[in-house]
Every structure is written in structure tokens, then in C-alpha cells.
Amino acid sequence: MGEQPAFIGAKVVDKYLDFATLIPLLEKALIHFSSGSEGGVVQPIRTIVPVAKYSGFLGVMPAYSKWDDALTTKVVTFYEKKTSSEIPSHQATVLLFEPSNGTLKAVIDGRVITDKRTAAVSAIATKLLKPSHAEILCILGSGAQAQSHYQVFTQQFSFKEVRVWSRTREKAERFARTAEGEVHVCSTPQEAVSGADVIITVTMATEPVLFGDWVKPGAHINAIGACRPDWRELDDVLMESCVLYVDSKEAAAKESGDIVISKASIFAEIGEVLKGTKPAVTDKTTVFKSVGMAVEDTVSAKLVYDSWLAENK
């Protein structure tokens, strides 16, 4: 028998995944992903198994990155209705393999990876696409992604005001209480969005929660939810009037109801903007529709494993 794989839990993952280190790695991964075969990323569309009886889903997200020489698959479950307050709606594990021989090297908590890499990619998109004077940040939703987005956005940008709206006011208030800076709790999504320069939608909504008529012209929106073809977070008015960026054209056009149902046309992948082959439009309303990519998990898991190995040799 060979060596047992390392088991790396959420606390350790959190310690090693700091945004300042993660962001440049993710930028490179996005560029590689959007560079075709030259970029060396092999990432098939993920497999999603519906568990209809419980309104749940299991996703399998494999990827290999030639430049990082890293091979992983994430297994993620997500449930529409929370079964208890202790069990997160999204749970995940990342398996990291030795690419040269297929040996399983590590089993890594994937929940923190998912929370942090998703928020970090939104920050990358926002740096490129936000209007030049961005003073007001609005977050719709108050769950795990709201937290990680708040963390990275307040670290990377200096907004004068941060607003949050959540379906349950008490949860928005708890979010504001536990945030490190001042957060203004809004009673309606429209109130939260009105005049905002950057908007983040991080909900499990299946119908639109953000309407184009509310959005300040020129604002930038990071749309993180609506990861099923029949789920929406943004309405048709917004989808049809914005300049639309995505992480993966292939996945976004297949997986997100915001695109599938509205039939909005995609302008570019964020990786193309980072590469310089497509422009970053900053004087029109922009949407970054994120569905999440396996290669983001690959580079995050490699960072965690390499950092862990350096301390545990």
C-alpha cells in the first residue's frame, strides 16, 4: 500500500487561502481557460445529478491545468431548502491527484474553497468592469457567498457605503452585526440597489430578485446564483440591456436560466478581458454572470496543498 492521502479540513484551508495570494493565481487560471488548447486547461462541462426528492443536486467538477500541473475533481452538493441551520446549503470536497500517475494526494474541504474562489473571481471581474467612481456596494443575499464577497470586496476596494438586503430581515441584520465594517440593512431589494455602483446577487432565488429598471446606468453587477437553467436572479430588462461577461461561455449558456431563458448574448469571458483580446466596458451597465469553474478549484486546492506540505514535510 502507498501513502494515505492527506485530509485537509476547512480551518486549514481557510488559513492558506488568503485573497492576496489567490487572486493572481485565479487571474492566470481564467486566462489559461480562455486560451483554448494553448491554455492547457481541460475542463468538461460539469455533471449535475438532481436529487429531486429532496430538491437537491450533486455536481462533479473535474479539471486539469497543464501550467499548474494540477489535477482535481470537486464533488459539490447544493440543496434548495435548508434542512437545518447547522448544515450549509452547499457542501463540497476537492480530491487532488498526482497528475503523473493518478495517485490521490489529498482530500480537501471544498466549502471554503468554493466560498473564497467564487468571491475572488467576482473581485477580479469588478476590478475590470466597475465604473471609475464606485462608492456604493450592494449585496442581495446574506449567506455564505455574501460573507466571502463582503470580505474580499472590502479588502480590495474602498466603498463609502455597503448595503445588504436579505429575504429575512433578521438574517440581514445578523450579517451586518458580524461584519467588520459598517453595513446598512435595507428593507427591500429596490432600496438596496438604488444608486449602487456595484451590485452582488448571491441568493438561491429561482425568480428574478434584481430588476433592470432599478439599476443605476453604468453599474456593474456580479450575478452569482441562478446556476440552473430554469433559475433566475436577474430579469430580462437587465439581461437584454447589459454588456454581458461570463466565466465560461459554454457553461453559462447551458447552466444559467439568466442566460438560457433571457437568450441574452454573451459579450466575452473574463479570461478574454484579462488576456486583452476583448475590452472591459466601464461606461455601460455590465453583468458578470458567474457559474463557477472547476479550474478555479484546481488552482485553489493546489495552493492549499502546497502550503500544507511546506509546513508538514
Ligand SMILES: NC(=O)c1ccc[n+]([C@@H]2O[C@H](COP(=O)([O-])OP(=O)(O)OC[C@H]3O[C@@H](n4cnc5c(N)ncnc54)[C@H](O)[C@@H]3O)[C@@H](O)[C@H]2O)c1
Ligand atoms: N458562481 C459560482 O461559482 C457559485 C459558487 C457557489 C455558490 N453559488 C451560488 O450562489 C448562491 C448563494 O450561495 P450561498 O452558498 O451563499 O448559499 P446560502 O444558502 O448560504 O445563502 C443563500 C442566500 O439566498 C437567500 N435566498 C434563498 N432563496 C431565496 C429567494 N427565493 N429569493 C431571495 N433570496 C433567497 C437566503 O436567504 C440566503 O441569504 C447560490 O445560488 C449558489 O448556488 C455560485
Ligand SMILES: O=C(O)[C@@H]1CCCCN1
Ligand atoms: O461552481 C461551484 O462550485 C458552484 C456549485 C454549485 C452551483 C453553482 N456553482
